[in-house]
Amino acid sequence: MRITVDMNLCESHGQCVFAAPDIFSFDEEDYLVYEPAQPDELFAAAEKAAGSCPVRAISVQRDAS
C-alpha cells in the first residue's frame, strides 16, 4: 500500500495521527511525518485517516497485485 499526503494542503489538524498512529506522526515542529510505503494490514487504518482529514490531503493506494 502506498500513502501520499499533499503537504500543500496539510494544515496539521492531527486527525490522521489520531486515526492511524502507526502510520502518521508529527515532528518537533508539528510537521507531518509518514513513510509512504506501508503494509497492507494497515489499509483500513489508512482509509480511516484519509476520511478523517478535514482538508482531504491524504490518498491511499493498494499495491497492484
Added chain:
Amino acid sequence: MSRDLREVVVVGASLAGLRAAGALRDAGYDGRLTLVGEEVHLPYDRPPLSKALRVDDLPLPDDGLRAEWRLGRRAVGLDSRRRVLTLDDGHTLRYDGLVITTGAAARGWPDPHVTLPAGVFTLRGKDDTEALREALGAARSVVVVGAGFLGGEVAAAARALGLEVTLVEAAGQPLERAVGERVGAYIGRLHQEAGITLRTGRTVTAFHGGERLTGVTLSDGTGIAADVAVLALGAVPATGWLEGSGLWLDDGVRCDAALRALRTDGSPVGSVVAAGDVVRWPHPLADGEPVALGHWTNAVDQAVVAAGTLLAPERPLPFDGLPSFWSDLHGVKIRSVGLPGLADEVRVIELDLPGRTLEACYLRKGRLVGALTVNRVRRLAGYRAQLRADLSAGLPAGLSAGPSAGLPAERSPLTGDAVPALP
C-alpha cells in the same frame, strides 16, 4: 444487514448527511437512497466559509453514492409512525430508514422586534459568506458580535482584509465557556496584537442606520461606527420541521448512545437515526449528560455510527467518538481534543504569548476531559490516547479515575499570571 431496509431518506445534505449516505453504501446497502437538501448546492465543506471567508473549492466528493437528490427542498413534516416525510413542495417520501442530518441554523438577534438595517449578517452557508464577502469589499469597518469560534475567525479574516474590526463579547474573555478564562485571555491577546479592538463584558444594545448600518451602541453606552456587523451568536439546531413528529426535541434531536432518535417517553424510534450538529446525546465524558456538538469531526464520526445503527438495529453500537476542533487565528494553529467546555479545572502546562505556543489540559472531577494546544499539535496525540483509554475502560459515570497517570503536572512559573491583564 436488515432485509427490510429498501428505502433510506437522508434529510440534510451537508457533511453528516453525505458521510452517512457514503457509510450506508460502503456497508453494502443496495436499496434506494434519497438525499434532501434545503440549499440548491450539492454538499460542500463549511469550515473554510468562516476560517478564511472562502467560498471556492468547497464541493465534497460524492463518489459512487447512486443517490437521488432533492436539492432546494426543505422537509416540513415527519410522521414517524407511518414513516412518511413531507417536503415543502407538498411531495411525500416514504422510508424504511430515516437519517436526520439537518444541522443547525445561525442564531439570529434575540429580540425579534428589532429591525436590523442592511449590512447586518449571520453566517452559516455558502450564500451567507458570499454576501458577507461582497459587503466587506465595500466596507471600512466591521463589528463582530460574539467572540466564539465563528466570531473570532470572521474577525481575523476581516482584519486580514485590512478592515477596522471590533470584536464584542458578553463574557469576560473570548471563548471563555469553551476553553476557560486563561486560554480565552490568550486568544484575546492574539486578536488584539493583530489590531482587532476587543470589547469584552459588553453586548450590543442597538443598531443604527436607516437603510444601511452606520454603527452600534454597546451596553456600556459607547458607540462604534461600522458599515458591516456580523452576528456570531451561536447556532440553533434545525428541528422546527420535526414539531409534532413524536420525536423528543430538546435543543436538538434527543438520541440514545447508538444515535437512534428517541420519542418523548425516552424509547427509541427504530427507523430514525440522526448525526451531526442536530443531535443531542449522552456523551460518556459528560457523565452521560446529553450534549450537542457542532464540530466537523463529530459530524463525520456520528454519520458512520448512525448508518451502522440503521443497518443493524439488532446490534446498536454506542457512539463514544472523541470530538476534536480547530481554529486558525492570525497564523496560529489552535487544536483541541475532547470536551474542554465540560471542565471544572484547567491545567496550563505551557503558555507563551510571544512564542505563540500553549498547552492546556482540562479536567472534570479530577478526570481528563480535553486538551488544547496552540502550535503544539504533536502533544495532543497523548491526551487523545489517554481519553480513549479512559473511555474504553468504561469508567462509570461520575466516577473519577483520579489524576491520570500520564497527565503532566502544572509547571511553575507558567501557572501564575502568565497572561498579562487586558488593558
